[in-house]
Amino acid sequence: MKLSNKTILITGGATGIGFSIAKILASQNNNVIITGRKLDKLKEAKDEVSSLEFFQCDIANPDSIDALFIQLAGKKIVLDVLFNNAGVIETWDILNKDLPSSEIFLKLNTNLAGQVAVTQRFIRQANKKLQNVIVNMSSDAAIMPIPILPLYSASKAGFNVFTLNLRAQLPNSQFRVIEIYPPATETRMTTTDMVNTGTLVKPDVFAKKMVKSIEAGKNEYTASPNAGLLRFLRRVAPKAGLKLVDKSSRKTIVH
Numbered sequence: 001m002k003l004s005n006k007t008i009l010i011t012g013g014a015t016g017i018g019f020s021i022a023k024i025l026a027s028q029n030n031n032v033i034i035t036g037r038k039l040d041k042l043k044e045a046k047d048e049v050s051s052l053e054f055f056q057c058d059i060a061n062p063d064s065i066d067a068l069f070i071q072l073a074g075k076k077i078v079l080d081v082l083f084n085n086a087g088v089i090e091t092w093d094i095l096n097k098d099l100p101s102s103e104i105f106l107k108l109n110t111n112l113a114g115q116v117a118v119t120q121r122f123i124r125q126a127n128k129k130l131q132n133v134i135v136n137m138s139s140d141a142a143i144m145p146i147p148i149l150p151l152y153s154a155s156k157a158g159f160n161v162f163t164l165n166l167r168a169q170l171p172n173s174q175f176r177v178i179e180i181y182p183p184a185t186e187t188r189m190t191t192t193d194m195v196n197t198g199t200l201v202k203p204d205v206f207a208k209k210m211v212k213s214i215e216a217g218k219n220e221y222t223a224s225p226n227a228g229l230l231r232f233l234r235r236v237a238p239k240a241g242l243k244l245v246d247k248s249s250r251k252t253i254v255h
Contacts, residue, residue: 001131001133001176001214001215001217002028002215003025003028003030003081003211003214003215004028004029004030005029005030006025006030006031006080006081007030007031007033007077007078007079007080007081008025008030008031008032008033008079008080008081008082008083009033009034009035009079009081009082009083009118009122010022010025010032010033010034010035010083010085011035011036011057011059011082011083011084011085011086011114011115011118012035012036012085012086012087013032013033013034013035013036013045013052013054013083013085014034014036014038014041014042014044014045014054015036015041015045015187015188016185016187016188016203017085017137017182017185017187017203017206017207018034018036018083018085018086019034019045019203020203020204020206020207020208021083021085021207021210021211022034022045022049022052023048023049023204023207024207024208024211025211026049026051026052030081031053031077032049032051032052032053033052033053033054033055033072033077033079034052034053034054034055035054035055035056035057035059035068035086036054036056036057036086037056037057037058038056039056042054042056055068055071055072059086059109059110059114059115059117059118060105060106060109060110060113060114061109061114062113062114062117065114065117065118065121066121068121069121069125072125073125078125078126078127079122079125079126079132080126080127080130080131080132080133081132081133081134081135082118082119082122082132082133082134082135083135083137084115084118084119084134084135084136084137084159085135085137086110086114086115087110087111087137087152088106088107088110088111088152089107089149089152090103090107090149090151090152091148091149091253092148092149092150092151093148094150104151107151107152107155108151108154108155110155111151111152111155111156111159112155112158112159112162115136115159115162116159116162119134119162119166122134123175126174126175128173128174129174130174131174131175131176132174132175132176133175133176133178133214134166134175134176134177134178135178135180135214136159136162136163136177136178136179136180137180137182138156138159138160138163138179138180138181138182139152139156139181139182140181140224140226140227140230141153141156141157142156142157142159142160142181143160143181143227143230143231143234144230144233144234144238144241144242144245145157145242145245146245146246146249146253147242147245147246147249148246148249148250148253149249149253160179163177163179167219176219177219178214178218178219178220178221179219179220179221180210180220180221180223181220181221181222181223181224181227182201182206182210182223182224183201183206183223183224183225184198184199184200184201184224185200185201185202185203185206186200186201186202186203187203197252197253198252201223206223209221209223210223230245233245
């Protein structure tokens with residue numbers, strides 16, 4: 001399946017991996033729409049890639065999600081492809097750091113509840129006579145929790161379960177559900193929101209390989225070099241694996 005001549009929505013599409021995906025798909029004759037919370041970042045993305053269309057949307061806010069799809073419907077835009085890419089991260093040692101309740105809800109809603117709500121709206125508006133594609137950005141943290149990233153880990157694990165449920169509910173339908181496991185990638189999330197001192201992949205490099213995988217027909221793309229080991233540890237030695245992940249992550253993640 002060639003990703004061309006499609007109408008594509010990318011959440012969190014103004015920066016990082018999302019913007020790298022947007023640039024590639026915009027160059028392949030697609031109508032690419034990006035969303036994000038920050039209007040200035042959306043405008044910067046538009047300035048760099050003039051063909052992009054953008055809508056300001058905070059997917060942690062259900063009213064903002066509903067307003068987005070009302071706007072799309074008002075413009076008679078029907079989406080063919082959804083990239084659930086938006087995400088936030090935190091380092092949180094619960095014994096030593098007080099995190100406001102509002103911040104906890106913001107993180108979980110952005111990474112999980114908002115993605116679920118966007119997916120439902122996408123399915124409802126889709127032309128079910130044509131093939132539609134849902135791409136969910138997962139994480140190593142969905143395979144094995146990273147204790148220093150408890151909210152991120154919990155939400156990504158939940159999103160993985162939601163993805164499995166989607167596949168179970170949509171067999172033999174016009175919806176293809178894809179799950180992506182990125183490597184540690186050089187984005188604001190890994191250099192500013194937290195500091196990952198490990199080896200980071202450039203987002204443009206990862207996005208190019210990911211798009212090729214989708215076009216090759218794969219419904220899962222595991223670019224993370226750690227995913228296989230983590231799956232093995234989860235199956236045969238989950239307690240030891242969790243301790244190993246905790247120890248190694250605290251060496252590379254500044255908290």
